[in-house]
Amino acid sequence: MKIYHLSHTDLDGYACQYIVNFYFKNVNFYNSNYGKEINDNFNNIIKDIQENMGENEKILLLITDLNLTLSQCKEFDEVCKEKDIKILLLDHHQSGLECMQKYSWYFLDNSRCAAKIVYDFFSKICFNDEKMKDFINIVNAVDIWLNKDKDFELGKVCLGLIANAKEINRVMFKKEHISYMFYLLDRAKTFIQKERSHILLDNALHFIKKDYFIKDNDDTLANLISKFIVEKLQDHKEEFTIFYENHKGLLTSNIGNTSIIGNEFLINNPDYDFFLDVSSKKTLSIRANGSLDVSLMAKKLVGGGGHKNASGGLFASFKDSTNYNYIKAQFIDLIKSKEIKKEENAQK
Template identity: 75%
Template sequence: MKIYHLSHTDLDGYACQYIVNFYFKNVKFYNSNYGKEINENFISILNDIEKDGENEALILISDLNLTLTQCEEFEKTCKEKGIKLLLLDHHQSGFECMQKYEWYLLDSSRCAAKIVYDFFSKICFKDENLERFVRVVNAVDIWLKDDEYFELGKVFLGLIANAKEINRVMFQRENVFYMFFLLERARKFIEKEDAHILLDNAVHFIKKDYFLMKKPDDTLANLLSYFIVEKLSLMKEEFVLYYDNHKGILTSNIGNTSIIGNDFLVQNPDFDFFIDVSSRKTLSFRANGKIDVSLMAKKLVGGGGHKNASGGLFVGFKESANYKFIKAQIVDLIKAKELKKESENV
């Protein structure tokens, strides 16, 4: 049976997945905030199950509470498709759902990671080191100030909250395993004296260690740019975009747009422009002499700037955790402007 694991985007959520990854290897991971993102991810999971041709599949949801409507829809769909469904959570707001659905397991006295660990350790086996890790997460997630692991838990919390280096929308798989790497390294500090201080001091170097696997020592920004550009180059046909007979790439919340955009265009001369759309509805345009992106920004969103670096605001943009939906909005914007131009020329 293959597990499709959807979890929250904080320490507790990634810790749940870290635990599941410890016990099982045939797993695909997805991450979501609350609301529509859960539905978007559920659809993505269903598509992946169909694409994978899985006869036996389990959709595992952790550290996320559903609405009654979502429960009803998910249960109906899973029954129709022969998919098993299990939710392990600790948010009291899901109490009504727990009372109605037997697959909805809720316990507000423990963090979700502890619920997941307790559940699977009974099925598989207990692990003393993993259990200590769970205690750290539990101490901070349900705010046990007097717990011996509370201060260390706060550093764990910040470590994951500030791990923005790898975009989870663009690079879903890489993002999850980056979080696993950070948690694995952080675990090594648990039994050390003044562990919270030592870990806090080490965070920058732990992050660098991950990206040093790809390149000799450099600044974190340069290491990250190398990593992201390499990933974009390998996956570029998934992100390709066309405008006025020019070929470009579209990213979402990629960060360091000037560095990454320029590096990508230098290493991929078959591409003429680079666009990044942010959750703030801003579009960042970059070029390398093949197209004037100031004119492009002006025509698309009334923006402007320089020939090789411009920006603008896409007022109608709707943020999403699904890259395909994000790309569709930009494609539609370009088509709409092209149709307007054609009608004006008639």
């Protein structure tokens, strides 16, 4: 059976996936906040299933730590029945009560965090693991706020660890992002049962992250992360490539540190003329290597501007998404619309 697992973007949500990854290996992981993002991820999952499903392969769509609306439940139920996909939701948010009462695949228990529900469910099917159980008790203590529990303080540090783990973009590098989250949870788990474990883990966070990103020579954490991201961009550059007026560029989304990462990528890839990042706030940040005046590019595309090699602007009609292909399609449409307008003006 192939599992497609959609979960929340906090400690509890990633812990759910950490458990599933412990018990099963044939799993694709997706992460979402609430609202429209859940629908976007669901559509991505269905698309991935259709493109990769083997003959007679059984599919389970597992949703954890996310409560759905009735309209979402209706849509998901209909699509999964039509495509013969089993669906199971394990959650603890009381706001999903009406959905649970209507759909048999919707399980709700507000006395436990979602990760504890997931662990209890799969440990009964597979086997019990005491170390995993201890870790899940820590997640449970902080997620449902048992502030008198002995595991609460360590849980708080773990909560911050995941909340601040923004080093690897989850839209651009889905597999690398989830691998990093599992690594952080692996390392956090080693502090269980140690005296003053919460303080020890808090003191170690910087070095835990450095251990993940360092390869050869030591450097600042920021430099190690930038080097890692540039390498991953190079690995995926064909997917992220766009063209503007016969100039070749790379399009990223919420990559961060655009000046450092963009310039380093352009130095390492001289066949690329520009590097463009679009943020959730609709802002564009463009860098170039001297072969393209990106201040003119920003002006033509969005009425922006700046310097020849460093410019930006506001892409007012941009709609953020967890689907990179949708983000890329919007920018390609923007470029095409300006090219069409330019041709129309030339004909007048």
